[in-house]
Amino acid sequence: MALTEAWLKANNGKAREKVEEVADRDAMSVRISPKGKVVFQLRYRFAGKAERLDLGTYPHLSLKDARIKASEMRSLLDKGQNPKVEERVKQQKYIEASTLKEVFDDWYESYCIKKKTSAKDIRRSFEHHVFDEIGDLPIERITLQQWLAILEELAEEVPSIAERILTNAKQVLKWAKKREIVEVNVLSDIYAKEDLGIEKNRGKRVLTDEEITMVWKAIDESKALLKNKIFLKLCLMYGCRNGELRKALKSDFDLKRKVWIVPVENNKVGKKTGREIVRPILPEMEELIVEAMSLNDSEYFLTNDDDVTPMGHGSSNSLAANVMERLRRHYNFHMPHWSLHDLRRTARTNFSAFTSRDVAELMIGHVMPGEQGTYDYYEYLPQQIEAYRKWLDKLNSLTII
Structure with a gap:
């Protein structure tokens, strides 16, 4: 029967x-x-x-x-x-199934630390947000729903960290699939914008005074390398393009004349006008510049971990995300996403309160309207010094420089 x-x-x-x-x-x-x-x-x-x-x-x-x-x-x-x-x-x-953490560790040692300048930041994000939840589970058994439960919550609170974890989790699973550790990469069709609703709002972000205070606090208290702390602070102080600092030589900083000269090849406008950017070095800036110079024996102002090559774009990209994550974790301070370029935009917005539009544009390395190729940066150093002094005074009132 x-x-x-x-x-x-x-x-x-x-x-x-x-x-x-x-x-x-x-x-x-x-x-x-x-x-x-x-x-x-x-x-x-x-x-x-x-x-x-x-x-x-x-x-x-x-x-x-x-x-x-x-x-x-x-x-x-x-x-x-x-x-x-x-x-x-x-x-x-x-x-004998490998856990997610075991596979991540193998991927990290064999690929991540060799290929990614932000490897330590990636590991830190997984340690804080992923391993406690699913790190000890067999990686083959972790479902898409379990991944999304973590990623969707992060996307609401710290979208930059959610995007970092998604990007690297996909790579971990891809690496594992090639080695037949997993049969399917369950995250292969998941995208930050389409599925997690992560929008970076490029071109719109200006930090508030409260946010500046908290960002500076996070920079000071973080365990980031000193060179990275200096880099972030100078980006906000000068309102410069971050590449102008990353590619700078120590010789670009004339400490006797108190000027920072950005050569033609390192500034976006210089490639069109053939002119250098000249910015003043005020005492607070000089202190950071001298400190950064003492950190390596290279000709470059800021270097990668090898202390030889100039700081790469990838190594600086994750710094803003790390600051936001620290503020969320230690102070329950949730910030809308911002990037390094937003520090430049924040400075430029504040410059408007301290000087004319033309000088403010000059300070961030833009061409002054109607005067392309005819102006002389040195002629405007007094105006720049005055504006930077007011800006640094404001930063000093918001933080402790």
């Missing part, structure tokens, strides 16, 4: 004098122990030998699911595989 749910329910847990076996169909049956434990089994022959495979226990495994599993096991026979052996291999694979 074919088994039914009603029969199984009636006999489950019902004591009897001896083991009883009842056939279903397609070589499946149930074995009922004297205490009434019901176990689904599949009977088959492999290599001329009779075999019996436990499929699962009722009611944890329903009759419907037991029949489906039995069919799957019979399909292995059609492929010349022994279902009992394949199940043991599968169980052993699960026992």
Whole structure:
């Protein structure tokens, strides 16, 4: 007779004098122990030998699911595989399954630290937001829903960190798939903007006075490298393009004449006008500049970790995200996303309160209207000094420079 749910329910847990076996169909049956434990089994022959495979226990495994599993096991026979052996291999694979953290660590050592200048920041983000939730789970068993539960919450609070984790989690899973650690990259079709609603609002962000205070506080208190702290502060003080600092030589800073000269090849406008950008060096700026110069023996003002090559774009890209994450984690201070370029925009907005539009444009390295190729930066140093002095005084009132 074919088994039914009603029969199984009636006999489950019902004591009897001896083991009883009842056939279903397609070589499946149930074995009922004297205490009434019901176990689904599949009977088959492999290599001329009779075999019996436990499929699962009722009611944890329903009759419907037991029949489906039995069919799957019979399909292995059609492929010349022994279902009992394949199940043991599968169980052993699960026992030895690599956790997400184990796979991340392997990826980190073999790829991330060799290819990514922001490797330490990536690890820190996973440690703070991912490992406590799913780090000890077998990576193959982590579902898309589990990933999204983490990413969607972060996207609401710190979108830049959510995007960082998504980008690198996809790479971890891609790396694992190539090595047959996972069969599917469940994040392969998930995108920051389309699926997490992350918008960077480029071109609109200006930090408020309160945000400036908190950002400066986070920079001072963070465990970031000193060169990165100096870099962020000078970006805000000068309102310069971050590439102008990253590519700068120590010789670009004339500490005797108190001017920073950005050569033609390092400034965007200079490539069109053939002119250098000349900015004043005020005492607060000089203190940071001298400190940065003492950190390496290179000709470059700021360097990568090798202390030889100039600071790369990738290594500076994650700094803003790290500041936002620190403020959220330590002060429960949630900021809308901002980038390094927004520090420049913030400075420029404030310059408007301290000087004319033309001088403010000159300070950030723009061409003065109607005077392309005719102005002389040195002629405007007094006006720049006056405006920068007022700006640094404001920063000093908001923070402690």
